[in-house]
Amino acid sequence: MDTNSNQKFQPEYLLNFTIEVFTYFGIPKDHAALAAKILALSDIRGIDSHGVARLYSYVGLLSEGLINPNPKISIAREKKSVATVDGDNGLGLVVGHYANEMAMDKAEKHGSGWVSVCNSNHYGIAGYYSLEALKRDMIGWSMTNTTKLVAPLWGAERMLGTNPIAIAFPGYKEPPVVIDLATSAAAYGKIEIAKRQKEEVPEGWIADKDGNLSTQPEDMINGGALLPLGSTRALGGHKGYALASMVDILTAVLSGANWGPFAPPFALRQEIPTRSVGKGIGHFFGAMEIDGFMDVIEFKKRIDEWISVMRNTKPAKGIEAVLIPGDPEHQEEIKRKKEGIPLNATVISDLKAISIHTGIPFSGH
Amino acid sequence: MDTNSNQKFQPEYLLNFTIEVFTYFGIPKDHAALAAKILALSDIRGIDSHGVARLYSYVGLLSEGLINPNPKISIAREKKSVATVDGDNGLGLVVGHYANEMAMDKAEKHGSGWVSVCNSNHYGIAGYYSLEALKRDMIGWSMTNTTKLVAPLWGAERMLGTNPIAIAFPGYKEPPVVIDLATSAAAYGKIEIAKRQKEEVPEGWIADKDGNLSTQPEDMINGGALLPLGSTRALGGHKGYALASMVDILTAVLSGANWGPFAPPFALRQEIPTRSVGKGIGHFFGAMEIDGFMDVIEFKKRIDEWISVMRNTKPAKGIEAVLIPGDPEHQEEIKRKKEGIPLNATVISDLKAISIHTGIPFSGH
Numbered sequence: 001m002d003t004n005s006n007q008k009f010q011p012e013y014l015l016n017f018t019i020e021v022f023t024y025f026g027i028p029k030d031h032a033a034l035a036a037k038i039l040a041l042s043d044i045r046g047i048d049s050h051g052v053a054r055l056y057s058y059v060g061l062l063s064e065g066l067i068n069p070n071p072k073i074s075i076a077r078e079k080k081s082v083a084t085v086d087g088d089n090g091l092g093l094v095v096g097h098y099a100n101e102m103a104m105d106k107a108e109k110h111g112s113g114w115v116s117v118c119n120s121n122h123y124g125i126a127g128y129y130s131l132e133a134l135k136r137d138m139i140g141w142s143m144t145n146t147t148k149l150v151a152p153l154w155g156a157e158r159m160l161g162t163n164p165i166a167i168a169f170p171g172y173k174e175p176p177v178v179i180d181l182a183t184s185a186a187a188y189g190k191i192e193i194a195k196r197q198k199e200e201v202p203e204g205w206i207a208d209k210d211g212n213l214s215t216q217p218e219d220m221i222n223g224g225a226l227l228p229l230g231s232t233r234a235l236g237g238h239k240g241y242a243l244a245s246m247v248d249i250l251t252a253v254l255s256g257a258n259w260g261p262f263a264p265p266f267a268l269r270q271e272i273p274t275r276s277v278g279k280g281i282g283h284f285f286g287a288m289e290i291d292g293f294m295d296v297i298e299f300k301k302r303i304d305e306w307i308s309v310m311r312n313t314k315p316a317k318g319i320e321a322v323l324i325p326g327d328p329e330h331q332e333e334i335k336r337k338k339e340g341i342p343l344n345a346t347v348i349s350d351l352k353a354i355s356i357h358t359g360i361p362f363s364g365h
Numbered sequence: 366m367d368t369n370s371n372q373k374f375q376p377e378y379l380l381n382f383t384i385e386v387f388t389y390f391g392i393p394k395d396h397a398a399l400a401a402k403i404l405a406l407s408d409i410r411g412i413d414s415h416g417v418a419r420l421y422s423y424v425g426l427l428s429e430g431l432i433n434p435n436p437k438i439s440i441a442r443e444k445k446s447v448a449t450v451d452g453d454n455g456l457g458l459v460v461g462h463y464a465n466e467m468a469m470d471k472a473e474k475h476g477s478g479w480v481s482v483c484n485s486n487h488y489g490i491a492g493y494y495s496l497e498a499l500k501r502d503m504i505g506w507s508m509t510n511t512t513k514l515v516a517p518l519w520g521a522e523r524m525l526g527t528n529p530i531a532i533a534f535p536g537y538k539e540p541p542v543v544i545d546l547a548t549s550a551a552a553y554g555k556i557e558i559a560k561r562q563k564e565e566v567p568e569g570w571i572a573d574k575d576g577n578l579s580t581q582p583e584d585m586i587n588g589g590a591l592l593p594l595g596s597t598r599a600l601g602g603h604k605g606y607a608l609a610s611m612v613d614i615l616t617a618v619l620s621g622a623n624w625g626p627f628a629p630p631f632a633l634r635q636e637i638p639t640r641s642v643g644k645g646i647g648h649f650f651g652a653m654e655i656d657g658f659m660d661v662i663e664f665k666k667r668i669d670e671w672i673s674v675m676r677n678t679k680p681a682k683g684i685e686a687v688l689i690p691g692d693p694e695h696q697e698e699i700k701r702k703k704e705g706i707p708l709n710a711t712v713i714s715d716l717k718a719i720s721i722h723t724g725i726p727f728s729g730h
Contacts, residue, residue, distance in 0.1 A: 079657030082476035211681020292444030316576020
């Protein structure tokens, strides 16, 4: 990413602004701090699309009363290591955090914990929840369904979200292996960027409204769809579709949330589904105590060895080295903690608009 | 698949032959029946590569004393809903079945059960174990690591297996959603078939020994590698690599089995790894009681509705209808139960060789 053209901000400054904004909308201080921390983590790890760039969307939904600022998060059903949680239409960042805590508390008691969540909203980066589990020497799983953008293989309309899957494994001396992937071939943000820059996109990212492969961003934006990971039948598009389905079912069918094309939007400008088949969107969290499987230190040392062997894979011609899942975010984190968070002009302008609306000061050029 | 050119066999006939073969090698009758049942299920569901076609490889390893015919499967470590199981180098089909049973027994007691397995061998189709969970109204996960065939993204050598992930969800009136996918872009069998037929393969399936994309099957077979799901960086090859890593770590790093390039081969003709980092290959099984999340009937009805909505996706031009994960296998099952199992000449010749070696009669043309 070209960060040089962007103005940079101290993480702490953005964090405090975000806390004040959430608080302005009636979110209790501790919830606001939590939600802001998750957005900040995304910015620090270089996942620009899920950081303060999303604040404008959250504010839009909060202004319209579409998100409950002070939810009573409750357990709807439970059996020892498993439960369904109702997020009471709270901020997904808050509901997600507490549901993930419940999964980890269960893991402490029962060896593992699994929580399916309904009645929630957009929860930020999936990886945050998996990283939390590392702090407790657990392996943490995190998934969410999202607004429809992806066509099933052989379909010609949006039926599933980009439905991410995250899981993380702790190293001993090495940084953790952090897996956090959307089950679509490409992110929607990349299609928007290509459109703005009047560029084509690679074949395999999108289809037009008739389900034909296209390289023109407009074809996707105007009624087309993203393709699932694997893109085409030949390259395994049925697998990406199956993974997106797995996430949709675990997060939303199992919890009583809106699944598939009925997942509500995460921003005001998005289309409202024609039908409701449940409450809000859904998440799924899992936590497993490493100690229940293997001595924790031994496991971490085995992960270090795994990392070392994978890193020493003979690289393809012209490639410096094979990366470990989580490496790009880890490198970005080191850099951004030193140099600050680069924000582009659109995001700065959105934050200024929030500042004007709320009276909370924000200074960007 | 072109089944017309193949001779067909009654499932029962192949099942009984397989049981006798396993028994001949000292496998107890109940274990032999179990292992044969799993291979038969694969053939019935149209997954030809994992059915009796694999018997020749199992026999090779059993003849050489490389698989323990009468294993003492034991729990190496345990904490309520989670455990590590040592398969005592038994047949993967047997070890897998019992470890999966343990996961389900734990789920009955603790809401969910999670078992990581070391010291095992090739366990057949991943989907078998997930289908077993449906019989107990559970959602069942199944993964295994396998012999190295796949290069990490940007790598130029085989470091990971095709590491499959399976999970299944029960319908009420509809057949279940059955997800069972290898985390590589294509199966190794397809490369072999293309080579035999002197055909090219699609770009995105394989790389040569320097990590360059290739369409020549020989380039992969002679020291090249399969590509992970997503194929290239642009199309999401880092995601397939991450998923293969997830499976490798949960099945083998966590259980104490051989991970990555050190997973032992499942056939005598394959290369023996230069190093051992654990015992045998690894599996990972998970089971969750649906009832702990939602009323079972309600969940099944929601799955039916999900299936119906997805099936009614507007199809792409020239496509009859969007399929549900598991549909192709379900359709094949109906057909093969009526018409028999088609076996090609190579498989028949392998089975005849086993028949000559063991004296167990087998009649194919």
